[in-house]
Amino acid sequence: MTQQAFNTYLKTWQRQTPVSTPGAGSIEAVGQWENMVWQTRAREPSxxxxxxxxxxxxxxxxxxxxxxxxxxxxxxxxxxxxxxxxxxxxxxxxxxxxxxx
Structure with missing residues (x-):
């Protein structure tokens, strides 16, 4: 598998601010995706x-x-x-x- 500089599977976040409840603000369902180094990056930095x-x-x-x-x-x-x-x-x-x- 080739490592990418951003996560092509990252879903668009609907909230402007993170939730404060532990576990309620996870990016993806636990165990469904490989934990990539750049897990929360939807694109490469400019x-x-x-x-x-x-x-x-x-x-x-x-x-x-x-x-x-x-x-x-x-x-x-x-x-x-x-x-x-x-x-x-x-x-x-x-x-x-x-x-x-």
């Missing part, structure tokens, strides 16, 4: 998403722990939001919620 991940790894590697510090360091690196605007705490939180990181 080039922008890859760059953001690399920038976040660098920022966290430099010791950033607080949201304000993460945002400031991303902006200092020139890693802005998808529209090219400097990050704010609000825009960063919104992006993380939509990207699922």
């Amino acid at each position: 080039e922008y998403e890859q760059q953001l991940v690399e920038a976040l790894e660098q920022v966290f590697g430099q010791g950033a722990l607080e949201l304000s510090d993460v945002v400031a360091r991303l902006n200092a690196l020139g890693m802005h939001d998808h529209s090219g605007h400097a990050w704010t705490e609000s825009s960063f939180c919104s992006a993380m919620a939509s990207l699922g990181y």
Whole structure:
């Protein structure tokens, strides 16, 4: 079997927020699908998403722990939001919620 970079069998999630009940929010029925490395990824990350991940790894590697510090360091690196605007705490939180990181 060839390993893919995303799960082609992943069903579209109908909720905007995960449920808080343990086990009620599983992605697929347990035991019906092979547990793939990229189980929750419905597509490969875009080039922008890859760059953001690399920038976040660098920022966290430099010791950033607080949201304000993460945002400031991303902006200092020139890693802005998808529209090219400097990050704010609000825009960063919104992006993380939509990207699922």
